Amino acid sequence: MKYMLLTYLDEKAWGELGETEQERVISECNPHIENLLKNGKLLAGAPLHPTSTATTLRLQDGKRLVTDGPFAETREQLGGYTLLEADNLDEAIAIAGKFLGRSFPTAIEIRPIRDFPGTPSH
């Protein structure tokens, strides 16, 4: 079963860490990532640029409405995603838990994926 992990963090506090410290925190995950890659559990993932670069689009009365910013303002912001292959939700939670062990706090939302026939999910 495939799961999408959505990582939320306080992007203001993250920005204030500075490049060097960000890199140090990021590297804390490396052993975990290497293990997951070896086992075929990690399918894809990437960090996102801050929500200041987000754009939201909707249709209103048939007209395209484009606004700056994310869909929803949240206390922490979506900062990256990871696509996992896991046997079940318990395994997905355990894997997410390891990403939480970093020295910078995050919250991870876990969502099971529904593949669309004929469309690659990763």
Place this chain on the structure above:
Amino acid sequence: MRYLLLAYIDEKAWAELGEAEQSRVRAESQPHVQNLSKTGRFISGAGLRPTSTAVTVKVEGGKRLVTDGPFAETREQLGGYALIDANDLDEAIGIAGLFAQRSFPATIEIRPLMDGAGAHPDAPVQGEAR
């Protein structure tokens, strides 16, 4: 530049459509997916199961805390994603607009991916050789 499109829908209204109508609405996007795939613009995408199946984990006071439900309750809910490759934000907006034109309303958040240094330096980004 790669962009992640996050599609938000009213999942209650979506569920009420029923399977057959859901399939019909989904099929409306297929020609776009096929066209965009041909030119390498569409990399990947999938639906997410409803937020009733979501779980959120965080660490509080050194302890792992697992709660049911999504990270944030929103008026519409994250229902799917697409990873696209576009020359710039304008093109990404154009592509998102194609997906927004289905007969079921969706709001699409467009987020540029960070290339190079990032949270998962060794992880394959979707669509790359793995």
